[in-house]
Amino acid sequence: MTKEDETRPFSDVERASARGELAPGTVAGDYLLEGFIARGGCGVVYGARHARSGRPAAVKVLSEAVAHSRRVVERFAREIEALQLISHPNIVEIYEVGEMDNHQPFYAMERLEGQTLDALIRAETRLAPREALDLFEPICAALGAAHAAGIIHRDVKASNIFICSGKPRTVKLLDFGIAKLMGPEEGQTWLTTAGRMPGTPSIMAPEQILGGPIDARVDVYALGVLLHRMLVGRLPFHTHDMDEMVRKHLEEPPMPPSLRVPLPLELDAVVLRCMEKRRERRFSSVEELVRALREAIGEPASGVQSGPDPTMPAVAVYLEIRTRGSDDLDEGLAADIGQVLDMAESQLSSAGFILASTTGNEVLGVRLLPADAAEQHSERRAAIEFATALHEALDRRDGADARVHVNVCVHADEVQARPTSPPEITGGALMCAGLWAPADDVRGVFATPSATAGLDGDEAPARRRA
Known part of the structure; x- marks a missing residue:
């Protein structure tokens, strides 16, 4: 075998080049790129360090493939300009702006460690309402600073909000790529280009969709959508049809959050006022919105003492609907999903479970457990028996659609519960169904080890994949 025939591993440079990325060690101004972090619509973000001080940073580089587009370059420049105009602890800090040797624009910014609000939800x-407020206030503070600087964000959504790890927890508002800058000559109104729809349709205010005059109240509308998702776990309008999504934002009133999860009516009022179709009916500023939200939740400013709700043991029955072989929600599929949800909610309520979360494809019922260990065993056994009977009833439902599969799960853990009548479940590990419910389809009832601990083996249903 000759030397040319020998195999060798690809170098970091070759692997990066094959993916269309810049190789580690590439120079961007005073920074050395270390590796790929993320890719957006027109730019790539790399981890980097300052060549002399070693300070960590993130460097966003305009993709070479789109650098010839005047529109893309203008958007990239607008993002830089927007960030440079604002100095605020809840907006990412810019360290350096420039061009690389091949004339690709870049900017270096503080490097963040943590997760997006989207990932957290x-x-x-x-x-829980208080956790939502803790995250919502810094978002509004960042937007308040942007609005004061003459900037509308226009894309305030959970994936553009970053929660930094470490203490104290810091929240950062990201992605000013479609922000609209108001020049002094433009007066009090920002104008979009007629016929364009910059932003994310699932969060956009009617005037933004229509391409008419906009002001800071489009961000207030998006904050209402965001607050709804934080409190409920889903967007106020959900459809895969883009035209239908637009129609809903233009014409359809959103459902009050309290109709989906147990929440105070005062929170309904805040969300629905944010999402008024006519902007003059919305909160006039993010500051006014925050004051109303604090009042609705009962923070100290409203004269009500705050603090964490008591932690209590509980058992949950969680039902998740999954569809097979169809991406379209036709009339028959929608009817069967609705039937499953109605049956689950009715039977859970009748059995004394608190409906802690209900969305378009899931129901989470919670029952608080007594302090006595023997009584807890009895309650967990009863929850498993109830879940088994519910699963059997759902299997026998009339007109069942073969495309609908239902996972029924039981889990025991702690919740935070506000001592009202009935108790309001506001948080806790039990609420994080994504961490304990099975990722696969299962037959029968899935009971976690914490739900079956101490019970006889024949009382713990087998966990089976469908």
């Missing part, structure tokens, strides 16, 4: 299903 997916993991926890929904957030």
Whole structure:
């Protein structure tokens, strides 16, 4: 075998080049790139360090493939300009702006470690009102600073909000790529280009969708959508049809959050006012919105003492609907999903479970457990027996659609419960169904080890994949 025939591993440079990425060691101004972090619509973000001080940073580089587009370059420049205009602890800090040797624009910014709000909501299903407020206030503070600087974000969504690890917890508002800058000559109104729809349709205010005059209240609308998702675990409008999504935002009133999960009516009022179709009916500023939200939740400013709700043991029955072989929600599929949800909610309520979370494809019922260990065993056994009977009833339902599969799961853990009548479940590990419910389809009832601990083996249903 000759030397040319020998195999060898690819170098870091070759692997990066094959993926269309810049290789580690590439120079961007005073920074050395260390490795790929993420890719967006027109730019790539790399981990980096300052060549002399070693300070960690993130460097966003405009992709070479789109650098010839005047529109893309303008958007990239607008993002840099927007960030440079604002100095605020809840907005990412810019260290350096420049061009690389091949004329690709870049900027270096502080490097963040943690997770997006989108990831947090997916993991926890929904957030307790006070946790939502803790995250919501810094988001609004960042937007308040942006609005004061003449900037509308126009894309305030959970994936553009970053929760930094470490203490104290810091929240950062990201991605000003479609922010609209108001020049002094433009007066009090920002204008979009007629016929364009910059932003994410699932969170956009009617005037933004229509391409008409906009102001800071489009961000207030998006904050209402965000708050709904934080409290409920899902967007107020959900459809895979883009035209239908637009129609809903233009015409359909959102469902009050309290109709989906147990929440105070005062929170309904805050969310629904944010999402008014006519902007003059919304909160006039993010500051006014935050004051109303604090009042609705009962923070100290409203004269009500705050603090964490008591932690209590509980057992949960969790039902998740999954569809097979169809991406379209036709009339028959929708009807059967609705039938499953109605049956689950009715039977859980009748059995004394608190409906802690209900969405378009899941129901989480919670029953608080007594302090006595023997009584806890009895309650967990009863929950498993109930879940088994519920699963059998769902299997026998009339007109069952073969495309609908239902996972029924039982789990025991702690919850935070507000001592009202009935108790309000506001948080806790039990609420994070994504961490304990099975990822696969299962037949029968799935009972976790914490639900079956101490019970006889024949009382713990087998966990079977479908």
